[in-house]
Amino acid sequence: xxxxxxxxxxxxxxxxxxxxxxxxxxxxxxxxxxxxxxxxxxxxxxxxxxxxxxxxxxxxxxxxxxxxxxxxxxxxxxxxxxxxxxxxxxxxxxxxxxxxxxxxxxxxxxxxxxxxxxxxxxxxxxxxxxxxxxxxxxxxxxxxxxxxxxxxxxxxxxxxxxxxxxxxxxxxxxxxxxxxxxxxxxxxxxxxxxxxxxxxxxxxxxxxxxxxxxxxxxxxxxxxxxxxxxxxxxxxxxxxxxxxxxxxxxxxxxxxxxxxxxxxxxxxxxxxxxxxxxxxxxxxxxxxxxxxxxxxxxxxxxxxxxxxxxxxxxxxxxxxxxxxxxxxxxxxxxxxxxxxxxxxxxxxxxxxxxxxxxxxxxxxxxxxxxxxxxxxxxxxxxxxxxxxxxxxxxxxxxxxxxxxxxxxxxxxx
Amino acid sequence: xxxxxxxxxxxxxxxxxxxxxxxxxxxxxxxxxxxxxxxxxxxxxxxxxxxxxxxxxxxxxxxxxxxxxxxxxxxxxxxxxxxxxxxxxxxxxxxxxxxxxxxxxxxxxxxxxxxxxxxxxxxxxxxxxxxxxxxxxxxxxxxxxxxxxxxxxxxxxxxxxxxxxxxxxxxxxxxxxxxxxxxxxxxxxxxxxxxxxxxxxxxxxxxxxxxxxxxxxxxxxxxxxxxxxxxxxxxxxxxxxxxxxxxxxxxxxxxxxxxxxxxxxxxxxxxxxxxxxxxxxxxxxxxxxxxxxxxxxxxxxxxxxxxxxxxxxxxxxxxxxxxxxxxxxxxxxxxxxxxxxxxxxxxxxxxxxxxxxxxxxxxxxxxxxxxxxxxxxxxxxxxxxxxxxxxxxxxxxxxxxxxxxxxxxxxxxxx
Numbered sequence: 001x002x003x004x005x006x007x008x009x010x011x012x013x014x015x016x017x018x019x020x021x022x023x024x025x026x027x028x029x030x031x032x033x034x035x036x037x038x039x040x041x042x043x044x045x046x047x048x049x050x051x052x053x054x055x056x057x058x059x060x061x062x063x064x065x066x067x068x069x070x071x072x073x074x075x076x077x078x079x080x081x082x083x084x085x086x087x088x089x090x091x092x093x094x095x096x097x098x099x100x101x102x103x104x105x106x107x108x109x110x111x112x113x114x115x116x117x118x119x120x121x122x123x124x125x126x127x128x129x130x131x132x133x134x135x136x137x138x139x140x141x142x143x144x145x146x147x148x149x150x151x152x153x154x155x156x157x158x159x160x161x162x163x164x165x166x167x168x169x170x171x172x173x174x175x176x177x178x179x180x181x182x183x184x185x186x187x188x189x190x191x192x193x194x195x196x197x198x199x200x201x202x203x204x205x206x207x208x209x210x211x212x213x214x215x216x217x218x219x220x221x222x223x224x225x226x227x228x229x230x231x232x233x234x235x236x237x238x239x240x241x242x243x244x245x246x247x248x249x250x251x252x253x254x255x256x257x258x259x260x261x262x263x264x265x266x267x268x269x270x271x272x273x274x275x276x277x278x279x280x281x282x283x284x285x286x287x288x289x290x291x292x293x294x295x296x297x298x299x300x301x302x303x304x305x306x307x308x309x310x311x312x313x314x315x316x317x318x319x320x321x322x323x324x325x326x327x328x329x330x331x332x333x334x335x336x337x338x339x340x341x342x343x344x345x346x347x348x349x350x351x352x353x354x355x356x357x358x359x360x361x362x363x364x365x366x367x368x369x370x371x372x373x374x375x376x377x378x379x380x381x382x383x384x385x386x387x388x389x390x391x392x393x394x395x396x397x398x399x400x401x402x403x404x405x406x407x408x409x410x411x412x413x
Numbered sequence: 414x415x416x417x418x419x420x421x422x423x424x425x426x427x428x429x430x431x432x433x434x435x436x437x438x439x440x441x442x443x444x445x446x447x448x449x450x451x452x453x454x455x456x457x458x459x460x461x462x463x464x465x466x467x468x469x470x471x472x473x474x475x476x477x478x479x480x481x482x483x484x485x486x487x488x489x490x491x492x493x494x495x496x497x498x499x500x501x502x503x504x505x506x507x508x509x510x511x512x513x514x515x516x517x518x519x520x521x522x523x524x525x526x527x528x529x530x531x532x533x534x535x536x537x538x539x540x541x542x543x544x545x546x547x548x549x550x551x552x553x554x555x556x557x558x559x560x561x562x563x564x565x566x567x568x569x570x571x572x573x574x575x576x577x578x579x580x581x582x583x584x585x586x587x588x589x590x591x592x593x594x595x596x597x598x599x600x601x602x603x604x605x606x607x608x609x610x611x612x613x614x615x616x617x618x619x620x621x622x623x624x625x626x627x628x629x630x631x632x633x634x635x636x637x638x639x640x641x642x643x644x645x646x647x648x649x650x651x652x653x654x655x656x657x658x659x660x661x662x663x664x665x666x667x668x669x670x671x672x673x674x675x676x677x678x679x680x681x682x683x684x685x686x687x688x689x690x691x692x693x694x695x696x697x698x699x700x701x702x703x704x705x706x707x708x709x710x711x712x713x714x715x716x717x718x719x720x721x722x723x724x725x726x727x728x729x730x731x732x733x734x735x736x737x738x739x740x741x742x743x744x745x746x747x748x749x750x751x752x753x754x755x756x757x758x759x760x761x762x763x764x765x766x767x768x769x770x771x772x773x774x775x776x777x778x779x780x781x782x783x784x785x786x787x788x789x790x791x792x793x794x795x796x797x798x799x800x801x802x803x804x805x806x807x808x809x810x811x812x813x814x815x816x817x818x819x820x821x822x823x824x825x826x827x828x
Contacts, residue, residue, distance in 0.1 A: 022761065023761060024757070054680075063686055063690060066679075066680035066681040069679075069680060070680060070681040070748075070750065070751055071747055071750060072750060073752075073754030075754070075755070075758070076680070090758065092758075095754075118691070120693070122689060124718075125694075125696040125716075125718060128648040128649050128718060129696050131648060132648055134545070134549070236646070237645070237646040238548055239544040239548050240544050240547075271485070271491075272482060281534060281538070282537065283533070283534045283538035284537065286542065286544060286545045287545075306545065307541070308544070337486070338485050341485070341486055341488040342488055344488060345489070345507060348438050349438075349439050349506075351438075352761060352763075
């Protein structure tokens with residue numbers, strides 16, 4: 001799968017991983033902006049702006065954007081995280097030109113007053129929708145408790161008050177500063193005509209002003225929870241308790257992040273892990289999982305538990321025991337090998353889907369200006385050693401004082 | 414592109430369907446046994462689901478743990494699920510592991526240990542899942558819709574009912590598995606980097622001498638009321654609607670699915686445009702097609718703040734009522750473009766293709782090539798869709814809401 005790269009004079013990077021056998025083309029813009037780049041006054045702007053991008057440009061009304069995507073049979077969507085805003089479309093190869101044309105024009109949106117007010121209602125509904133669902137805000141509150149004043153402590157969606165209070169002028173200014181060619185990547189994967197992609201980029205994005213985007217608020221990597229201890233969200237009607245707790249782990253630049261991921265598979269994968277056999281297989285927990293998540297300057301081990309409210313204390317203790325056993329006794333070679341095989345299989349199967357590769361290639365480039373092929377990713381998994389995993393267990397203790405939140409009916413203490 | 418589709422029937426009736434996708438490294442295999450929840454006896458709702466779970470708790474020479482560990486050592490991304498009609502055991506993996514993995518699946522199907530000491534855990538796992546569903550308002554709304562719209566046993570929740578699940582005994586499980594997990598009506602599908610002849614030989618060796626038993630027909634009970642409200646303490650009210658449309662094997666299903674896609678299938682659909690984009694009433698709104706072999710339903714859904722739910726329902730009903738006589742060629746063109754590109758992109762996923770060919774065989778008793786599927790879309794025209802809508806306009810709607818207050822069905826659609 002050849003990798004191709006060209007940088008436009010204004011700083012926009014155009015990259016592609018091409019595949020001869022792919023029957024589809026995925027294209028996307030990766031914008032290095034997310035909730036960590038907001039202030040309190042702008043809380044939720046990145047995600048709200050992602051919605052507004054679909055409401056049209058000065059020349060193209062929003063409903064025409066939707067129609068044009070459907071005309072080309074595109075599968076199109078976008079997402080916003082703490083660090084990225086990503087827009088993508090998957091199309092048949094003959095639609096590459098049209099798809100790139102439309103997505104690129106969308107990056108310079110109209111941000112009309114009336115669209116802003118209507119879409120604000122949709123965002124408020126999205127906030128309420130998630131608030132009505134498990135884990136009932138526990139994840140966001142736990143992140144805030146772990147990160148404290150660090151920019152990663154701010155939730156992606158914002159709050160009802162921050163969204164209601166946001167003026168359209170602030171969003172226009174945010175867009176002008178953050179959607180600069182130097183902080184965006186146009187990426188493609190699958191059956192890509194790269195010369196045509198570069199030509200499209202030059203024509204559509206070549207005149208984007210090379211604004212210097214403000215430096216990202218990167219601070220010292222948090223090694224401990226800012227607000228350790230347990231907080232509670234009471235939802236009297238909830239059937240289960242939803243507990244989440246977070247301790248520090250390796251960040252995106254730490255070579256040990258791969259071993260951290262493997263460790264999370266051994267301990268807390270959705271099947272066959274120590275938490276699975278210890279809590280889920282017995283039917284005592286609805287879910288018990290351990291996930292490693294990394295950011296530019298921080299990493300987390302996140303433990304999620306859902307169970308009957310009466311059992312939350314006991315099962316939390318049992319998970320602590322499972323972590324303590326791992327810390328003292330390590331991981332067995334057989335467990336290690338199984339987890340390695342699982343990860344390798346995910347790399348190969350995921351590598352067959354151009355959409356999935358678009359995200360991997362786009363985010364790698366956006367964050368680190370590096371390209372890793374499926375083969376590279378496979379070698380990374382194969383080169384993890386049991387010693388690496390044991391080093392992670394020592395360096396990043398899972399039984400460190402955690403930021404913890406339990407949401408549920410409130411009878412569980 | 415020349416498509417490589419295959420089918421074979423073993424002497425005991427097991428159907429094998431396959432597609433060779435030589436550009437992929439992976440292979441996906443799925444065993445669909447006709448042990449679905451429509452066979453749950455009255456008072457034992459959830460038995461099929463408990464039985465499906467029990468099949469993984471030891472089979473052949475492997476205990477529960479060894480079974481999962483052997484699958485995962487081969488890097489198999491495995492899953493087990495029960496629908497109203499089938500219990501399905503499936504896995505996706507790097508192709509070279511398939512020969513080692515097939516005997517494990519054969520054990521699960523033919524030699525499940527069904528150990529009595531694992532039953533409390535299996536039951537408890539199903540009960541945990543039911544408690545989780547209690548906290549998922551969208552799932553509950555759709556389940557409530559199904560419960561009253563579809564006659565029993567089709568409308569009964571596949572996941573089970575807590576009181577019934579608690580009463581399930583090991584004899585219930587063993588009886589169910591003995592009757593229903595059997596070769597008659599079983600479909601085995603495979604897609605990806607396969608050698609078809611070798612696959613047929615291996616499956617025949619593993620399952621070919623498994624004797625078939627006859628299964629009893631399913632009786633059908635009455636349906637529920639047309640309007641129903643589920644009280645729930647939440648900020649949002651959830652709305653679900655359903656009416657009957659032709660099943661997949663009926664030629665008219667093509668026109669029906671196109672009409673539903675125009676109504677609520679994509680970002681330019683009428684629901685998305687009128688409910689979300691113009692009025693900002695909700696985050697999610699959709700219309701879709703859900704088919705069984707002998708019947709199918711149009712199913713619409715939206716969730717919105719309690720105070721805006723009535724308007725959301727009113728707009729959805731108005732759009733459903735406005736559908737006949739107003740389909741434009743552009744709208745249909747967009748539906749065709751989306752469907753054709755979706756069909757083509759399936760070729761990039763072994764799991765998607767294994768699923769698609771199994772469904773085709775179950776509904777049609779044969780496989781359609783991609784070229785035939787695309788050609789059907791080429792033939793679809795406005796006159797056909799309008800003709801179908803004139804013949805079978807949306808009527809007899811079932812309306813379910815879940816939230817604080819019930820809604821009023823101010824409906825211009827014939828009941």
